Amino acid sequence: MLLLAQIDDTKDLEGKVSSKDGDVAATHVLNTTTKRASITDINGFFSIPVRLNDTLVFSAVQFKKKQIVVTQSIYDSKMLLVPLDDELTELDEVVVTPYNLSGDITKDLLTLEIDPVVTASTLNLPNAYVRVPTKAERELFEATSGGGLIPVTPILNAISGRTKMLKKRLARNKLYNRTLRVREFYTDSLYRTKLHIPETNTDDFFYYCEIDPSFQSIVDTHDLFKIWEFLEKKSVTYLQNNSID
CATH class of the missing domain: 2.60.40.4130 (Immunoglobulin-like)
Structure with missing residues (x-):
């Protein structure tokens, strides 16, 4: 017993x-x-x-x-x-398969077969919905947390300006994260050839898109058609507002 x-x-x-x-x-x-x-x-x-x-x-x-x-x-x-040991993945050979792409994103998206997005939640992994904090978020947490009757570390960081700097960095990272995700979907040349956005204005154009309240929800759908339609509509008003022919 x-x-x-x-x-x-x-x-x-x-x-x-x-x-x-x-x-x-x-x-x-x-x-x-x-x-x-x-x-x-x-x-x-x-x-x-x-x-x-x-x-x-x-x-x-x-x-x-x-x-x-x-x-x-x-x-x-x-x-x-x-x-824990780092996971190192080495590829012996990389094979590029021809897809006969035309270079026109509006046509190629109709012919490409895109597999569903694989995520931790679709695989039913434990704690799949726990969001992993970014490096900037972890640094800000460490700078503003402390123990004891008098939390010395947060006070020193506030006085030195480190806390303020980390908050600005975190806000800046969140602002640009969505843009980086979208720019991975398409090549930069498409913005020039299809949207007629000058190369020197690409970053400014995406900032113009980011301040639209609907930008985040559209990007989070991962729907390439919806995202491209949004970019097309925003490009028209952007070109007009900046007097770009």
């Missing part, structure tokens, strides 16, 4: 993952025995319910998957340290 009680005894195991580059936030921690999952915080710390002989799997896009069996020593430990 004592042995059975020990086997069924569950505890919250605390631990910390680490890597060479130190970017260990939002690493998935899955107990494959109980199907319970957790995710590491900004510094790599995690907590997950375990029993003896449970199997834990640590995974993230940038790391090799690691599997650990909860032994008696791990179960009794106060802090489990888990080093």
Whole structure:
């Protein structure tokens, strides 16, 4: 009876993952025995319910998957340290398949077969809807958080201007992230040949698009037709407002 009680005894195991580059936030921690999952915080710390002989799997896009069996020593430990190895992908050969593209995006999109977008949610991965904080967000969190009766670090960062600088950087990154996503969909030459936007005005044109309240929702659809229609409409008013023929 004592042995059975020990086997069924569950505890919250605390631990910390680490890597060479130190970017260990939002690493998935899955107990494959109980199907319970957790995710590491900004510094790599995690907590997950375990029993003896449970199997834990640590995974993230940038790391090799690691599997650990909860032994008696791990179960009794106060802090489990888990080093992760970087995932390096090397391609021996790259093959480019001809798609007979015409260069006209409005025609090519009708002939191309685009596979559905694969995401963590479509694969039913644990904690799929947890948004991974960006580097700028993590730096701002570290600069504005602190412990003790008097949080010294946030005060020093506020006085030195570091907090204000990090907030500006975060706001700037959010402003341009959507533009970067759209510019990955199409080649820059299309904006000149199809929308008639001069090359020197491309960045200014996208800023003009960004301040439109509907820009974010349209980009988030990942619908290339809707996004291109939006860009076409915005290009007409942009050219008129800037007196560009």
